[in-house]
Amino acid sequence: MVNEDVRSTAEDIAEMEIRGAATIARAAADALESQARASDASDPAAFRAEMREAARHLRDTRPTAVSLPNSLRYVLRNLDGETVATLRASAVDAAESFRDQLDRAQDDLGEIGANRLRDGDVVMTHCHSTDALACVKAAIDDGKHIEAVVKETRPRKQGHITAEQLRDWDVPVTMIVDNAGRRYLDEVDHVLVGADSIAADGSVINKVGTSMLAVSARERGVPVMVAAQTLKLHPDTLTGHTVEIEMRDETEVLSDDDRERLGSPDVENPAFDVTPPRYVDAIVTERGQFPPESIVTLMRELYGDGTTEPWTED
Numbered sequence: 001m002v003n004e005d006v007r008s009t010a011e012d013i014a015e016m017e018i019r020g021a022a023t024i025a026r027a028a029a030d031a032l033e034s035q036a037r038a039s040d041a042s043d044p045a046a047f048r049a050e051m052r053e054a055a056r057h058l059r060d061t062r063p064t065a066v067s068l069p070n071s072l073r074y075v076l077r078n079l080d081g082e083t084v085a086t087l088r089a090s091a092v093d094a095a096e097s098f099r100d101q102l103d104r105a106q107d108d109l110g111e112i113g114a115n116r117l118r119d120g121d122v123v124m125t126h127c128h129s130t131d132a133l134a135c136v137k138a139a140i141d142d143g144k145h146i147e148a149v150v151k152e153t154r155p156r157k158q159g160h161i162t163a164e165q166l167r168d169w170d171v172p173v174t175m176i177v178d179n180a181g182r183r184y185l186d187e188v189d190h191v192l193v194g195a196d197s198i199a200a201d202g203s204v205i206n207k208v209g210t211s212m213l214a215v216s217a218r219e220r221g222v223p224v225m226v227a228a229q230t231l232k233l234h235p236d237t238l239t240g241h242t243v244e245i246e247m248r249d250e251t252e253v254l255s256d257d258d259r260e261r262l263g264s265p266d267v268e269n270p271a272f273d274v275t276p277p278r279y280v281d282a283i284v285t286e287r288g289q290f291p292p293e294s295i296v297t298l299m300r301e302l303y304g305d306g307t308t309e310p311w312t313e314d
């Protein structure tokens with residue numbers, strides 16, 4: 001029942017061919033739209049069941065970035081109609097308005113984040129975040145000169161994607177290995193990172209290594225700014241759930257040859273870590289910037305009704 005686009009999108013998300021919390025959310029909405037368009041369901045109940053199955057398939061790819069279930073929820077909750085044709089149209093509309101909101105949110109948070117950056121500032125980045133880079137882009141568009149110290153971000157080196165994007169915007173980049181982060185903090189004005197999920201207590205779940213960087217930044221007096229549209233707020237944490245940290249394959253850390261040479265040690269490869277709120281200065285969203293401790297107010301406003309898992313309903 002799950003269509004080919006959904007299967008290939010799910011595979012690409014799992015393999016990180018499609019990656020980054022916002023990009024994953026967009027791809028998931030696109031895939032649900034494709035499922036709706038291609039459906040040959042004979043009646044509304046069959047159509048809804050297909051959409052739920054497609055959503056489950058996409059949901060099961062990666063566990064940490066809440067933008068993925070938030071995106072699936074958005075499309076499924078907006079299904080509306082008494083016939084397959086009207087249901088299909090509602091899915092297409094929902095996917096389109098989801099994409100519009102995502103783009104607008106990123107633009108708006110970029111403007112807000114840019115207000116924190118002064119002409120001549122240097123930012124230190126970790127991993128690759130489109131929300132974080134939107135702040136840099138808006139600052140440049142305001143005529144500010146911005147430079148960047150870009151952390152490589154092992155094991156998958158997403159810092160290279162950041163450097164490539166900054167190169168296209170003519171932002172001078174200094175690339176460093178992750179372990180040089182603390183040494184170069186003296187030369188930067190901000191740490192600027194994205195988020196995969198934000199918990200109700202203001203904890204930031206982001207690429208592994210973020211917490212170490214944030215602790216060092218606090219010690220060095222460098223403000224830590226997290227750029228995260230409200231799609232990254234994790235509603236389940238309002239009711240005490242914790243965010244699952246994805247463990248990825250050991251081959252990302254050690255090649256087969258290296259593993260054999262080292263006597264097959266155990267390898268742990270968490271993709272994310274949790275930065276406690278006391279190490280974060282501001283969470284920049286499209287609704288304004290918030291001290292992490294107050295993000296719960298916004299979360300209640302947006303998700304206070306609690307969450308459902310529309311893909312599990314029969």
Ligand SMILES: O=P(O)(O)OC[C@H]1O[C@H](OP(=O)(O)O)[C@H](O)[C@@H]1O
Nearest residue numbers: 019020021022129130131194195207
């Ligand atoms: O939504 P945007 O800001 O683009 O990305 C947010 C976060 O998603 C990425 O995770 P991964 O590379 O998919 O594991 C990084 O942790 C990044 O900070």
